[in-house]
Amino acid sequence: MNSETHPPSPRERFYRRERQSVPAARAFTREALSDWGAGQRSYDIVLCVSELATNALVHGVPPGRGFLLRLLPLPYDAGVRVEVHDSGGGLPAVPQGKASDEGGRGLLLVSELADKWGVGEREPGKTVWCEFVLTPERACSGC
Numbered sequence: 001m002n003s004e005t006h007p008p009s010p011r012e013r014f015y016r017r018e019r020q021s022v023p024a025a026r027a028f029t030r031e032a033l034s035d036w037g038a039g040q041r042s043y044d045i046v047l048c049v050s051e052l053a054t055n056a057l058v059h060g061v062p063p064g065r066g067f068l069l070r071l072l073p074l075p076y077d078a079g080v081r082v083e084v085h086d087s088g089g090g091l092p093a094v095p096q097g098k099a100s101d102e103g104g105r106g107l108l109l110v111s112e113l114a115d116k117w118g119v120g121e122r123e124p125g126k127t128v129w130c131e132f133v134l135t136p137e138r139a140c141s142g143c
Helices: 021-036 039-060 106-113
Strands: 011-016 066-073 079-086 116-121 126-133
Touching: 011 021, 021 039, 021 066, 021 079, 039 066, 039 079, 039 106, 039 126, 106 116, 106 126
Parallel strands: none
Antiparallel strands: 011 066, 066 079, 079 126, 116 126
16 A cells, blocks of 8 residues: 555445345445555555455345445554454354365455454444455555
8 A cells, every 4th residue: 555645544334135236336435446456455455345345245244234345444554454344243264165165255255365364343233344454565565
């Protein structure tokens, strides 16, 4: 990320419980990451946003509700934190499925692609978050 004059501002958007919310969240994330100059990690970040948004819609958003996507630059241009806030109960965990399973790999992808991830409780619901470090060897120089 490149913040020569001012550090980037956090961005957030609320999405309703509807199918087009996941592609809209991906587009919102791509735009923010492009503005912030996130480089090569952008693909991983967008993929994790897609997985977390899908999980929120399938498991965490009761009818009539939605989820909040927050994108936060980490201090000192160190990276990006993604948070998905929903109002559903339960705490997600990385599944121990088989390779032949057709679904249930979203958090496995997040755990592999993100540098850190976790779940925080909130009332009502939870926040699932992940962080991506943008060090010189992990960021794209000259992107």
